[in-house]
Amino acid sequence: MTNIENKIFSSYQKDATLYDEIFDSEGQIKEVYQKLFSLYGEHSIKDYVNLNSKAKASFFNQGITFQVYGDKETKEKIFPFDLFPRIIDPTEWDIIEKGSIQRSKALNLFLWDVYHDKNIIKDGIVPMELISSSDNYLDQMQGLEPPEGIYNHISGIDIIKHNDGKYYVLEDNIRCPSGVSYVICNRTALKRALFGVFNHYQTYSVTNYAENLLDLLETVKPHGVDVPNTVVLTPGMYNSAFYEHSYLAKTMGVELVEGRDLFVENDFVYMKTIKGPEKVDIIYRRVDDQFIDPLEFNPDSVLGVPGLFAAYKKGNITLANAPGTGVADDKAIYTYMPEIIKYYLKEEPILNNVHTYHCSRPDELEYVLKHIHELVIKPVDEAGGYGILIGNKLSDKEIELAKNQIKATPRKYVAQPIMSLSVHPTYIDDSEEFEQRHVDLRVFTVLGKNKEFVLKGGLTRVALQKGNLIVNSSQGGGSKDTWVLKSI
Amino acid sequence: MLARVANNLFWMGRYIERSEHIARYLNVNYFSSLDAPNQRSQSRQFVLQSMLFMVGDPEKDEEKTLKENEVLFQIGLDHDTPYSIINNIKYARENANSARDLISTELYEALNKFYHYIVNYSPENFVKSGLHDFTTHVMETTDIIRGKIRGTLLHDPVYAIIMLGINVERATQIIRIINAKYNDALNSQGGYEDKFSKSFEWTTLLKSAESYDMMRRLYKKTPTSVSTLEFLILNPNCPRSIMNCLNEVYKLIKVLDSTTKYNKNSTAFLVGKVRSEFEYKYIEEIEGDFQNFIEKILDDLSQISLKMEKEFFNY
Secondary structure (H helix, E strand, O other), X not given: OOOXXXXXXXXXXXXXXXXXXXXXXXXXXXXXXXXXXXXXXXXOHHHHHHHHHHHHHHHHHOOOEEEEEOOOOEEEEEOOEEEEEEEEOHHHHHHHHHHHHHHHHHHHHHHHHXXXXXXXXXXXXXXXXXXXXXXXXXXXXXXXXXXXXXXXXXEEXXXXXXXXXXXXXXXXXXXOOOOHXXXXXXXXXXXXXXXXXXXXXXXXXXXXXXXXXXXXXXXXXXXXXXXXXXXXXXXXXXXXXXXXXXXXXXXXXXXXXXXXXXXXXOOXXXXXXXXEEEEEOXXXXXXXXXXXXXXXXXXXXXXXXXXXXXXXXXXXXXXXXXXXXXXXXOHHHHOOHHHHHXXXXXXXXXXXXXXXXXXXXXXXXXXXXXOHHHEEEEEOOOOOOOOOEEHHHOOHHHHHHHHHHHHHOHHHEEEEEOOOOOEEEEEEOOOOEEEEEEEEEEEEEEEXXXXXXXXXXXXXXXXXXXXXXXXXHHXXXXXXXXXXXXXX | OEHHHHHHHHHHHHHXXXXXXXXXXXXXXXXXXXXXXXXXXXXXXXXXXXXXXXOOOOOOOOOOOOOHHHHHHHHHOOOOOOOOHHHHHHHHHHHHHOOOOOOOHHHHHHHHHHHHHHHOOOHHHHHHHHHHHHHHHHHHHHHHHHHHHHHHOOOOHHHHHHHHHHHHHHHHHHHHHHHHHHHHHHHOOOOOOOOHHHOOHHHHHHHHXXXXXXXXXXXXXXXXXXXXXXXXHHOOOOOOOHHHHHHHHHHHHHHHOOOOOOOOOOHHHHXXXXXXXXXXXXXXXXXXXXXXXXXXXXXXXXXHHHHHHHHHOOO
């Protein structure tokens, strides 16, 4: 393949040490991207600037925004969206999909075990301290049967491609993973801006998420309910993910409720409608465990519903995800995932785990302290990319500080080799050029009774700052439309 | 539908409607005063006082000289006055935000764009030369939004609640406008031939209610106090009349309450009662006791609103 003449990529700089998703090591464009590359080449960078600003305005007008709190006024911002899509070919996707389901199922079995017989601990595979010392372990869940035995109905699995070309899982999110609405919005925005590129590829649709979610949630309805009444529970419109909550409620065709719309009577949950109380059976809650019921958890919570947990205990409602799932998406548990998968499913893990050092183990703590400059240090119980330290980016002073922190509370930290996230050409506003930026992929899986669903798309997140490896939107990340191909 | 969300949608309708009437009142009164036939009606102070009276914040100190740019800012774009147009739009959008799952994307997008237009409008421009541009935009956009409400929503209880908000607010605002212009007509009686019943202010009143052309078509005469009030209060075919609003409210409340024999404590019962009383009113009766009439109908409307709160918005 000769080099295709392409104006908008003429100044694209390729760093040979990084794994570029569209160019191979010889600088040749990879097969799946060839058509897309030449189609984009028909545009000038000027067209591109124009399309980019139109796409932004479309997000803004639709109110797909989040709030930034300043000193004087709150500003609304859109999540940065990149017009160059990421393509995943069918063979690779097959691995991702099977691997994600495997993990979700293993995590579900693990949760059941942790809250029942604890065989995995008795068999010496996972240490007890890891469970009992986790902030997300809920004593109240001990011995409880969630409807149809499902805990993590919805999982968001964060996957990266390392410079060896293989996929690795970085994190399993099984509390209230967010981002799925952006998968769909990104697709809509890209279709509006560059409709001409779609008919050259056989891409899976992503708009079927909500109907599948509702279908699967209804398979885990509480016992004795014929036609279940499902709602989405949101902390309210000032929550940064409120758009997603309203989007999911709207597309599932169910009510979007706040805690104050619900009440509990005789251990049944009702919502207050214009026609009086109406019974609720399935609650897809986007409120964290600690806030769902002030009688059982944080007594100061105004987001929750007093008595909700008692109704759950009686088996009168389904909560998705079940309370207490956080114990299994803890970064310390993550390191045992290969063993957990083998233990419950008697299968080899399909997706790789990143090797992890536990600071709670004395020998590994020593290794971490010695090699801190080549490791990523992660607090085990933080979400959203907070508190992550990247060893080779720290000053001597910061390294000392980090070491002291780790020594003080070793259980709080794990360390991993610095993974090289693959890069993808991303349009950068300031330079008006495409540049290499690191990306990851969040895959969404849904578990129901004897049924599962994986959204064929996922959220590709981009770290917009040059060289940055943290892709979370709260840390200035953007996103890309992600195409899963039916065939090449 | 959730009671809380129903309340929000009801108020979304009210705030959208309210912003339109305020914008039109500013526009019509300001521009018609420029070439009014008598000095009083032409006076800038007179118009500014009328504007403040209409939004319910009349200047009590008669000696005080009002400043045009201050009054316009206060009513148009001031974040600190609760009745300002900018606040009405802000509240409307906030209410829509909480009900995004129930309303159409098209409706939300129209309201959201409107909000961004208003919050980004330069206050300096507005008070200096933007009055016409700004108020026209508000009037046009509220029409677009009402079009989206009618044309993109399911005509179910969600729609009924929003339209109830719109119609209750429309009746309330039309009464406020009538009251303000009635007051102006009383105050502007001067020499000339400009007696109360033939005051120039009746024309301004009809224009403030976007009803001038149709009134002329129906009566074929220069508006007088009697014909104007009759048209705006009692004519069931005038889409801005109080009678028309009450008829709409009566139709809409039936969507929420489908019983035929109403409980005497229900909103539907109260609406039916107010509407029936109105049907048998005649204009001479109203004109004879105008202040009491205004107070009574404003009170009836707020009773309807309170009843709705109790019956449907209880959360």
